[in-house]
Amino acid sequence: MITSLSIRDFKRFKSETLTFRPLTVLAGQNGSGKTSTIHALLLAVAASQRGDGIAELNGPFGLELGWFESLINRNAADSYFSVEIEQTGGQRASWTFEEGDTELYASVTLPFTGGETFSHGSASRFQYLGAERLGPRIVQSSAALPRDKLQVGWQGQYTAQVIEKLGTQIVEHGRLFPSDEEIPPLLKAQAEQWLSAIVRPVQIDTSTFPDTGVASIAFRVPGGEFVRPTNMGFGVTYALPIVVAALTAADGGLLIVENPEAHLHPAGQSAVGIFLARMASAGVQIVLETHSDHVLNGIRRAIGEQQILKSESGIVHFFEDPDLPAQPLVFTPSGGFSDWPPGFFDQYQLDVARLNRVRRSR
Template sequence: MDNLITGLRLVNFKAFKDQHISFRPLTLLTGMNGMGKSSVLQALLLLRQQNRAAITDAGGLFVLNGDLVQLGTGQDVLFEGAENDVVEIEVHTTELNDALHWVFHYEEDANALKLSHFTRSGSKLPDISSIGGNLLLSSPSEWALNMFAPNFQYLQAERFGPRTLLPYAPQAVGVERQLGMHGEHVATYLYTYGAREVELPSLYHPQWESAEGSSPQLRELVELWMNEISPGTRISLHTLAEVDAIRLSYSFQRTGFVTRDYRPTNVGFGISYTLPILVALLGSEPGALILLENPEAHLHPRGQVRIGELMARAAAAGIQVVVETHSDHVLNGIRVAVRQGIVTPDQVALHFFQRPEEDDGTIGVEVVTPEIDEDGRIDYWPEGFFDEYGKSLRSLL
C-alpha cells in the first residue's frame, strides 16, 4: 500500500504558530495572497530537498537554500511571534500510527536549521551527531513516503513560458523522471515516455475511443486534454542532439486538415504553462505526490474547470495532488467532478488560509476547512472564500 500524507503540523514555521493541516488525495490550499499557502508546500519541499540532495552533515544541518526551496536564513523561517527558538515539522501518513516529527533549533543568521531530534512512530532516534543527519531521511521501505520517492513532481507558479527550444535532459527524465519545477523538462519527458500506455481509466478523456483491450498513449491523452484548453492541439517534438535541445511546436487539427507547425511563441502562454501540468497528472503512477502552484495561470475559465476535473480524476486514480490556487473555476471543476461521481467527497480537502490578529498583537495564520458533500455543495463559506463573484453581482443589481 502506498504511504500517502494525511496531515502536516507546523510549529513556529514561517506564518504558523502551531497549525495542523489535513491532507487527502486531492488537497486545495486557498486564501488571499501572503496567507501562508506556499509555506505548506515549502515545508514538504524542505524535507524532500534534504533527502534528495543528501547534503545533511553529521551535525544535522538542514540547508534552507537548495534546488527546490530558497528560504533565506533562520530569521526568515522562524514564526515572528515565536515564544522559543524551536521549529517543528510533523508529517502524518497512512502507514504510520503516529507521525514523522522533525525538531529544529533556530539560529538567526544561519542558512540552515539544526536538527535537534527526529521521531518516527513515537520512538526517538539516537542522538543526531552519532548517526549523521542524512540517515534520518533514508526512507526505509516500511515507511517510505511519496514526498521522498522518485514518483514525485513539483511545478511552481513560475513555469517556463513559450520557448521554441527546450533543454534535452535525459538524466533528469530518464533516471529521475522529473519535469523540473519550472516544467523545463516537459519536452524531454514527452519525447521519452510519450508512447507509454496510460493504464489508469479514471484519467482517460471522455472522447478517447479505444480498440478492445488497448490503452491510450501518454502523448495521445495529453493532446486530448489539451484540446479542452485550445481545440485541436497537436504536439510535435524534434531532438537537436548537437545542441542538447528539443524543438517543440504545435499544429491544430481542423475539419479535414491539420495546420502547419507553429512556434510556441506564436500560440500564447496558456498552452506552454499548462503542458507540464497535464503531463504530470497523466504521466504519474498511483502513490505519486504532485505539488502544483497556480495551475489556472493564463487559462480561460473553461480550461481552469477542466484542470480541476483532471486533478480530481488523478486523485481518484490514487495520485496525491496538493494544489495552491486562487481560482474558483478550478474549485468548481472539482465540485462538478464530485457531483458526477468521478471523485468522492472524502477524497477532497478544501483549506482556506486567513490571518486573524491574536490578543497579544501577533498575526498568525488560521486554516478553515469547509467540507464538500456528494452533490458538490460546500457547507461553509468563510469571508473571502471565493465570494467576490457574489459580491460584485450584488453591487451590480
C-alpha cells in the same frame, strides 16, 4: 498517501496540523500561509532527497527563502522549526530544522522511517510545479538523468524531453481521457487529448538535437502546420506540464501544483479542475494552491455532476487570516460545501450585488 501535515514555528505557523486527502486545495487571502504550507513540504523533500542532514534554503525547487532566522515564527520559544507528515496506516516522519554554520542552509534531523515518499523510488513519486512556470520557448533544457528519474521540473522546463523520451509510455487506465473514440493509451496521445480539452484542440511534436542538451517542442491545431510555442500562446505552455506531470506520476505519488489557472480562459480553468480531480481519483495525491473560483467549480462539478471524485476524497483549507488557523471545508456529495465562510470565493456575488444596488438607485 499523506493524511496530515503538521508545521511548528515556521513562518506564520506557530503550531498547526492540516488534514490531507487525495485532493487537497489551499485557498484564501494573499500572504495568509498557502505558499508557506508548500514551502514546508518542499524543505522536507529537499532534505530527504539530499539525505546528508542539509536543507538548502535557496535553490531547490526555485526556493528563495533567504536567511534561516527569517523563517522562525515570531512567537517561537525555540530557534528551530519542524515539519511532520502522517501517512496512510499511521506511519509518521518528522524533520527538525536548525540554523547551520552559515545562514543560508538548515541543519536537519532526518526521519528514521516514513520519509520514503520523498527520498526513494522514481522521480514520479514526487513532483512540484511552481507558479512561475516556463513561458513559451522554442527550445527547452534537458535533464542529464536516466528515464526513470525524468520529470517535467518545477518550472515545466523539461516537459519537451519527458514527452520525447517517455511519449510511448502506457498511461494508467484511470487517467485515460474519456472518449468514445479509440485513443492510444500512450503518454503523448493522452497528453494531447487532455490538453485539447483544457485549452484548445492541439497536437504536439517534440525532438532532441544530437550532441546538445536541448529539446524542442511545437504545436499545431488539427490539420494545420506546426508552429513554435511562441506562436501558440501562454495557456498551452503553462497547462502542458500539469497534464504531463499528472499522467506520469507514480500510483500513490504526490503532485503539488501552484496556480493551475495561470493564463487559462475561465472554461480552461474549470476543465483543469476537473482534470486534477480525475487524477486524484485515479491514485495521484494532488495538493493544489489556487485563487480561481473556476478551478474550484471544476472540482465541484467533478464531485457533484460527474461523480468522478468522492466528496470525502477532497478537502479545502481556507486561509483567511495569517494569525488564525486555516479553516477546513469539506465537500458534500452534490459538490457543495459543509460551510461557506465570508471571503471564500464570494467576490463575484459581492460585485454583482453592488452593481444591482447601482441599477436600482437609477
